[in-house]
Amino acid sequence: MSNPILSDWTTPFEIAPFAEISDDDFAPALEQALQAHADQIAAIAANPEPPSFANTIEALEAAGEGLSKVLSVFYTVAGADSNPAREALQRDFSPKLAAHFAAISSNKALFRRVADLWAQRDDLGLTEEQARVLMLTHRGFVRSGAALQGEADARMQEIKARLASLGTAFTQNLLADERTxxxxxxxxxxxxxxxxxxxxxxxxxxxxxxxxxxxxxxxxxxxxxxxxxxxxxxxxxxxxxxxxxGANGGETDNRDIAAEILKLREERARLLGYENFAAFKLETEMARTPQRVRDLLMQVWTPAKARAEADAAVLTQMMQADGINGPLEPWDWRYYAEKRRKAEHDLDEAALKPYLQLDRMIEAAFSCANRLFGLEFAPLDVPLYHPDCRAWEVTRDGQHVAVFIGDYFARGSKRSGAWCSAMRAQAKFPKVQRPVVINVCNFAKGDPALLSYDDARTLFHEFGHALHQMLSNVTYESISGTSVARDFVELPSQLYEHWLEVPEVLAEFATHAETGAPMPPEMLEKVLGAANFDQGFQTVEYVASALVDLAFHDGPAPADPMARQVEVLAEIGMPHAIGMRHAAPHFAHVFAGDGYSSGYYSYMWSEVMDADAFAAFEEAGGAFDREKARALEDHILSTGGSKEAEDLYLAFRGRLPGVDALLKGRGLIAV
Structure with a gap:
């Protein structure tokens, strides 16, 4: 019998046939897909013809279709609907996949072909996009250790395999603590x-x-x-x-795992000739150097800390008025901040929440995408991996654009946080394929489901990532959608959050769950007026985490990450009543994989741009200015990683922004 994961998918829009797939199908599908991909790679490396862009780079792009199908399905359910069988499979798959991709990056014959093409690049007659893909492919091989020889090469493969296993263990330990x-x-x-x-x-x-x-x-x-x-x-x-x-002792404790990960990352960077992991990681980002990251974070830290300390004094007085002596503690801040918000802005979260229905906020996100980009969303009735999931066909001018899947509710089988991923990315080579994009969130269930304002912002944020995937229009999958610099990838998502705050959007879609009445104008005014409330707290908890992440990687790996965390917080004068948004043992951004390692600053780097980018709409004629929306699609949303991120932003805006737009947007300096 054929494996349903690897068979031809005859479902609408070739969505994965989740109803036909069992957990028993994953392991044999992976083994078969790995072998097929390995055979394809071997054939490319051993090709007797001289290397060409078609027989080497395009051949690499076309290889591994079966493996992509297996991994897209498996990691979707492993993250959003895990169970003991899937967790065991994940532990088994991680080192196998690490070894597989390490074998590709260390394939000397394959690397010679890529290196030969790189040396001849000016004489190959490549398009701009092809030249970009060649550069990224060559750079990827070099940064993976393809040029290493002997013991250094062997050690690099060991490090990659071990890091993959440790990242999986970190994630599963965190999920276990959250679940139990x-x-x-x-x-x-x-x-x-x-x-x-x-x-x-x-x-x-x-x-x-x-x-x-x-x-x-x-x-x-x-x-x-x-x-x-x-x-x-x-x-x-x-x-x-x-x-x-992640720090409760026993089998799920992540502290030793974090220490080993940091040590291995440093060794990996040094094998490649870098001073430390931060220097290695940031070389390909917009920021380029650890010092530029630190400069940005400290420019924001100083006014944010001042605001937070002033707020702490007010909240302490409120607490003392309740007869509680002693310092304001981290478990007090949100309680008294909510009381203060209600008093100063007359904004009651409990009164606000009925106006923020999940279904209406989804409609709002879709409506903004329609007004900006002409996209239409029609519900799809297709089997998905969990009853909570919903799907829509996305069209424009009657033409199919993408499939969008939303999985919005928290459950014990789902890891925490919110994320967007492409179960299938957009590409035109080796065949035209339209994306299947999923947003996963962790909202509380209800009838109807009601969101906090922060939840609604999260929904818009993740949908901004989805638009980056859905509107992608490049030839090669390796540069499609969100395949961009890490400190650029958050620009579309954070920019889209601004449309939630457009008064006419809330006026239309913020309707009461029981009466259907629109949000009263006075409440709408209060919501928008309180948009920057408690920004000192929110900015401090984020920037502290980003600075700790940077310190972990910019220098020798700390033997005791928890001690180093304490040192960094003391150096920057972390306010007593505010905790890091993510402390080391549950800092999944940094330790579940390499994605945001030495890169948690990326949200703030992107925010510098998103504040400036939305100002471009306001300057041009309003939030729904179609010319500016077309420019955003043409220069950023459709282009993927086909150019340097800085060039894409310059094409859209004409200049790079300074940090003042961010500080003004957060209300940390006077407008």
Whole structure:
């Protein structure tokens, strides 16, 4: 019998046939796909013809279709709907995949062909896009260690395999801690909580099989609990559990894993001739050097810390007025900040939330994409990997553009956070393929599901990534969609968040869950007026994490990452009442893989651009100016990694921005 993963998919738009795939299919499909890809690579390397762009670079682009199918399906379900069988498979797959790709990057015959083409690049008559793909392919081989010989080569393969296993272990330990911890709540413990938090806690209790409501470590539940619960003891218990993820001792403790990862990354960088891992990692980003990253972060840190300290003084006074002496603690901040927001802006999250229905916010994201780019979204009835998932066909002028899948609700089988991935990326070679894009979030379930304003911003953020994938229009998959510099990839997503704050968008789509009435104008004004509320806190918790990430990689690897974390926070004067957004043992951005390692700063680097890019719309004639939207699509959303990120932004805006636009956007300096 043929394996359903590797067979031809006859489903609508060739979406993976999830209903036909069982966990038993993954291992044999992977083995078959790995062997097929290895055979293709061997044939390219051994080709007796002189190397050409077609028989080497394009051949590499065309290879591995079966492997792409296996990995797209497996890693979708492993991240969003895991189970013990899938976790075991992930542990087994990681070193195999690392060894497979390491064998490709260390294939000397293959590298010689690529290097020969690179040496002849000016005489090959390549298009601009082909020249870019050749450069990226050659650079990728070199940075993977293809030029290493002997012991150095062998050691590089060992390091890659070990890092892959460690990253998987880090992720699974974190998921285990998040899945197993919950705090039961009695009916008395619910006092003071708004209905939407109580409903979410009851839904979480049912999902956990508990007798009543519970608080879990899902951000969409624990953050509102910390905002609204008057029970300081319960807030402390929940906060300590949340920040202890990955550091609870025993089999799921991530601290030794983090230390080994950092040590291996440093060794990897030194084998390639770099001083440290940060220098290696940042070489291909817009920032280029650790010093430029540090300069940006410190330009933001100073005003953010000043704002946070001023806010802390106000919140401490509020706490003392409640008869609580002693310092403001991290589990107090959100509670008193919410009280302050209600007092100063007369904005009550509990009153606001019924206006932010999940379905209406999805409609809002779709509507903005229609007005900006002419995209239409029609529901699709297709089997997906979980009943919570939904799918839409995306069209423009009647032509198929993409399939978009949304998986929005938190559950124990899903890792925390929110992300976007392409189950199939856009390409025109070796055949035309349109993307299948998925947004995964962790919102609290409800009937109807209601979002916080931060949740709604997350929805728009991830949909911005989806647009980057859906509107991609390049020839080669390796430079398609979000295949761009890490500190550029967040530009489309963070830029799209701005459309949530356009008054006419909220006026149309922020309608009450029970009455259907639009958000009252006075509430809308308060929402927009409070957009920068508590930015000192939010900026400090983020920048502290980014600075710690940079310190981990810019210099010798710390033997004790936790001690180094403490040192960095002391050096920058971290306010006592604010915790890092991601401490080392649960810093999945940095330790679950290399993606954001030495690169967590990327969100802020992109924010410098997104504040300036949205200003371009306002200057041109408004948020829905079609000419500016066309320029955004032509120069950024459709181009993938076909050019340097700096050149793409310059083509769109005509200049590079300074940090002032970001500081003004966050309300950290006077406008």
């Amino acid at each position: 911890w919950f705090m039961p709540l009695s009916e008395d413990d619910l006092d003071g909580l708004p209905d939407f938090v109580i409903d979410a806690a009851r839904a979480a209790g049912r999902e956990k099989g508990a007798d009543g409501p519970v608080v879990t470590l899902s951000r969409s539940l624990i953050v509102p609990f910390l905002q609204f619960s008057p029970r300081r003891d319960l807030r402390e218990k929940a906060y300590r559990a949340w920040t202890a993820r």
